[in-house]
Amino acid sequence: DAMVIQNPRYQVTQFGKPVTLSCSQTLNHNVMYWYQQKSSQAPKLLFHYYDKDFNNEADTPDNFQSRRPNTSFCFLDIRSPGLGDAAMYLCATSRDRGISEAFFGQGTRLTVV
Amino acid sequence: AQTVTQSQPEMSVQEAETVTLSCTYDTSESDYYLFWYKQPPSRQMILVIRQEAYKQQNATENRFSVNFQKAAKSFSLKISDSQLGDAAMYFCAYRSAGAGGTSYGKLTFGQGTILTVHP
Numbered sequence: 001d002a003m004v005i006q007n008p009r010y011q012v013t014q015f016g017k018p019v020t021l022s023c024s025q026t027l028n029h030n031v032m033y034w035y036q037q038k039s040s041q042a043p044k045l046l047f048h049y050y051d052k053d054f055n056n057e058a059d060t061p062d063n064f065q066s067r068r069p070n071t072s073f074c075f076l077d078i079r080s081p082g083l084g085d086a087a088m089y090l091c092a093t094s095r096d097r098g099i100s101e102a103f104f105g106q107g108t109r110l111t112v113v
Numbered sequence: 114a115q116t117v118t119q120s121q122p123e124m125s126v127q128e129a130e131t132v133t134l135s136c137t138y139d140t141s142e143s144d145y146y147l148f149w150y151k152q153p154p155s156r157q158m159i160l161v162i163r164q165e166a167y168k169q170q171n172a173t174e175n176r177f178s179v180n181f182q183k184a185a186k187s188f189s190l191k192i193s194d195s196q197l198g199d200a201a202m203y204f205c206a207y208r209s210a211g212a213g214g215t216s217y218g219k220l221t222f223g224q225g226t227i228l229t230v231h232p
Contacts, residue, residue, distance in 0.1 A: 004157075031218055042117075042204065042222040043158075050218055090158070097218025098210060099146050099165055104158040 003027050006091050006105035013081050013112055021076040021108045023091030031094040032074045033102065034066060038087045049074065050097060078110075086112045115140045115216065117207050117223035125229040126195045133180075134190045134226050136205030144210040147181065147188045152225075153201040161203070164188065166210070192228075200230045 005024045013019040023032065030051050035043035047056045049068045063085070065077040078085055088109050092102045116139045126132035138147070149161040164172045164181050172179050176196075180189045192199055205223040209216040 033220060035222075040202070040225070040227070042224045045219060045221060048218060048220075055219070092158075092220070094218075094220070097208070099163055101160045101163070102148075102150075102220055106157045 004091060004093055004103050004105040006089075006108050008108060009106060010109045011111070013078075013110065015082065015112055016080045019078050019081055019110070021078075021089050021091075021110070023074045023076075023105055024072050025093045025103075026072070027093055027095070027103060028071060029093035029095050029103070030071075031097055031102075032068060033090075033092040033094070034074070034076050035090040035092065036085075036087045037090055037107070043090055046076070081110070081112045083112050086110055115142070115145075115207050115209060115219075115221050117205050117221055119203075119205055119223035119226050121226045122224070123227045123229070125231060126192070127231050128195055128197060130195055131191060131193045132195055132228065134192075134203050134205075134228070136188045136190070136223055138186050138188065138205070138207050138223075140186070140207065140209075142209060142211050142216075146208040146210060147179075148206040148208070148220075149177070149179070149188075149190045150204045150206055150222075151199075151201045152204065158204070162190065195230050197230050197232060200228055202227050 033048040034046045037043040067075045088107045091105045094102045147164045152158040176193045202225045
């Protein structure tokens, strides 16, 4: 049974048209992460939440925003997607910020046309 | 800021043989956690093995073991008796344990190593 679910699996959006990616979890984990992964590269951390405490990476563009309305759901909003934002977006959760394992979703493949 | 470096973009191994994947990291912290994750083609990333920095004993999980050298900031992964199902991209990852700091809980990945297993 999937524990971290990302929707949709594939998203095509137009250049400059706002898009939202979603992530839900059934694990009741405190920590949620959003990563951007381009072809065969390391996942790049965009931001993470510890409960409602939001932590933005210094190099995450302002074009990327996130919301976590409750423990189970987290959203990634891209306000004006550019061609360079085409990537796989990974959501992950973790029970805490220590040794606990991070569980990943299957990702959303974003294409910008 | 913490960085994780995997210097081997690709590695290959014969089935049943042993292979070692390298990882080094840079940090000024004394307490942290290290992980190896596996990402099979078109499938989600899963945990292979993990290590707490304060533990000197190397972690082992069945055919997977690590060689953790804290002073050298090295964390290599050894896969024994390699199987076809081990073929994947392997990522080394670092999580800060600095409670209260801005990096607390941040999980940073290396560039990855693609492992091919030959029958």
